[in-house]
Amino acid sequence: MDRSRCSKNAIVALVREAASENGECEVRVAPAFVDEAARARLREAFARGDLATWGYGEERAVRATDPATILDGARSVLCVAFAYATAVPGRRHLTGRVSNYAWSRDYHERVLRALRTAAQRIDELAGAPVTAVACDTKPLVERAYAARAGLGWIGKHTNVISRRLGSYVFLGEIVTTLELEPDARLRTGCGRCTRCVDVCPTGALRGNYTIDATRCISDLTQRTDAIPRDLRAFVGEWVWGCDLCQSVCPPTRRAGERGSQADEPANAAAATPELVRLLRMRAGEYRRHVASTAMGWRGAAVLRRNAAVALGNALDRSAVPALAEALERDAHPMVRGHAAWALGRIGSPAALAALRARAQREEDATVCEEIAAALVVA
Ligand code: B12
Numbered sequence: 001m002d003r004s005r006c007s008k009n010a011i012v013a014l015v016r017e018a019a020s021e022n023g024e025c026e027v028r029v030a031p032a033f034v035d036e037a038a039r040a041r042l043r044e045a046f047a048r049g050d051l052a053t054w055g056y057g058e059e060r061a062v063r064a065t066d067p068a069t070i071l072d073g074a075r076s077v078l079c080v081a082f083a084y085a086t087a088v089p090g091r092r093h094l095t096g097r098v099s100n101y102a103w104s105r106d107y108h109e110r111v112l113r114a115l116r117t118a119a120q121r122i123d124e125l126a127g128a129p130v131t132a133v134a135c136d137t138k139p140l141v142e143r144a145y146a147a148r149a150g151l152g153w154i155g156k157h158t159n160v161i162s163r164r165l166g167s168y169v170f171l172g173e174i175v176t177t178l179e180l181e182p183d184a185r186l187r188t189g190c191g192r193c194t195r196c197v198d199v200c201p202t203g204a205l206r207g208n209y210t211i212d213a214t215r216c217i218s219d220l221t222q223r224t225d226a227i228p229r230d231l232r233a234f235v236g237e238w239v240w241g242c243d244l245c246q247s248v249c250p251p252t253r254r255a256g257e258r259g260s261q262a263d264e265p266a267n268a269a270a271a272t273p274e275l276v277r278l279l280r281m282r283a284g285e286y287r288r289h290v291a292s293t294a295m296g297w298r299g300a301a302v303l304r305r306n307a308a309v310a311l312g313n314a315l316d317r318s319a320v321p322a323l324a325e326a327l328e329r330d331a332h333p334m335v336r337g338h339a340a341w342a343l344g345r346i347g348s349p350a351a352l353a354a355l356r357a358r359a360q361r362e363e364d365a366t367v368c369e370e371i372a373a374a375l376v377v378a
């Protein structure tokens with residue numbers, strides 16, 4: 001292996017070159033040692049049940065804080081932040097909200113392509129395979145290594161905030177066996193600001209740099225089972241993810257829209273889907289319009305469920321016929337159950353009539369229970 005050609009400057013420059021094909025980026029280096037502080041924080045978070053919907057436990061805490069899990073003999077982690085913020089499109093009546101990260105073509109593909117290109121060039125320079133790449137799906141506590149590399153600081157909304165790019169950044173890493181001089185952590189932070197904590201509708205953010213993810217709208221819209229009834233009203237009209245805490249974050253606002261064309265909505269409906277249409281969406285339309293975005297991994301029923309909740313929160317009687325149709329005909333009991341909740345929340349005479357009519361015919365016990373609860377509330 002020819003390590004002499006692998007100076008830090010040369011490596012960082014070629015990562016920057018490959019990454020910048022995706023738009024604006026930052027690249028910095030963290031040492032690949034076991035991050036004991038992050039491991040302790042993860043253990044505490046899992047013990048509190050903050051990540052209960054993700055099934056994370058001790059094995060995740062250990063693996064995610066040791067880059068050698070991804071590459072044997074890892075010495076350095078090249079941490080990359082890819083800016084993705086683009087303008088939030090105006091919404092028409094009865095359309096849902098989708099978070100900025102999910103409305104474009106799936107970022108995983110783009111980020112991984114750039115990282116793999118850079119990794120291949122590093123391997124060529126070194127004359128041997130010395131790299132492995134990660135973005136989102138590998139067991140690596142990406143925010144902790146990004147903060148260690150000084151890409152940004154971890155804010156009270158728990159996202160990494162880059163000084164220049166704000167927090168609307170995707171994180172990706174190239175783990176390498178090359179020893180590269182680490183960059184310094186940033187000496188800055190949130191100070192006394194609490195805007196993200198104050199704006200969070202569900203109280204998911206505790207204000208001490210931790211989050212109860214089971215209350216986060218991003219998690220609620222992605223889970224595959226029922227959204228807890230007491231949290232549904234807080235979800236508002238979000239049908240995938242949530243950007244509230246970042247949209248009020250001063251350094252993120254100052255950074256502005258630094259995403260590229262590839263970060264813009266994948267199609268007309270991707271950022272502001274019509275809720276009634278989404279409520280009726282079947283597999284074919286899902287494959288055509290949604291599967292290529294980052295919200296295309298949980299299936300159509302989850303989005304129909306989310307549309308039902310958003311329609312309930314829109315409190316618009318014109319949505320009652322579509323919700324009644326979903327309660328009557330949707331093949332998925334979870335969607336019927338959430339449609340029942342939405343009808344109860346709207347509470348108009350037509351909504352109550354639809355609930356009473358279905359109560360006579362419904363056979364699924366969970367849906368019967370939703371209908372009964374909806375009639376009590378109404
Ligand atoms: C599970 C997951 C979620 C869960 C849980 C989120 C959470 N905050 O933990 C849910 C579904 C809620 C979620 C939501 C979102 N996610 Co997410 N998610 C992940 C995933 C897969 C694992 C995160 C994890 O292990 N969480 C457990 C917690 C306890 O650990 P952690 O937050 O990662 O890191 C903690 C430690 O690093 C520790 N720590 C260590 N050292 C230090 C030092 C100091 C000083 C401090 C204060 C803390 C600290 O504190 C951190 C914060 O709690 C990562 C990808 C990955 N492999 O890391 C993406 C990731 C974190 N998500 C990402 C994104 C974009 C989002 C959303 C913005 C999407 C959206 N718009 O809806 C929201 C943001 C919601 C929010 N306020 O956090 C990005 C974050 C980019 C960034 N700028 O930080 C990641 C990194 C994916 C990626 N590769 O880009 N996500």
Ligand code: SF4
Nearest residue numbers: 200216217242244245
């Ligand atoms: S993404 Fe939304 S629900 Fe989640 S912590 Fe931020 S403001 Fe709260």
Ligand code: SF4
Nearest residue numbers: 155156190193196249
């Ligand atoms: S809104 Fe304020 S407290 Fe929250 S992450 Fe941004 S700077 Fe920090």
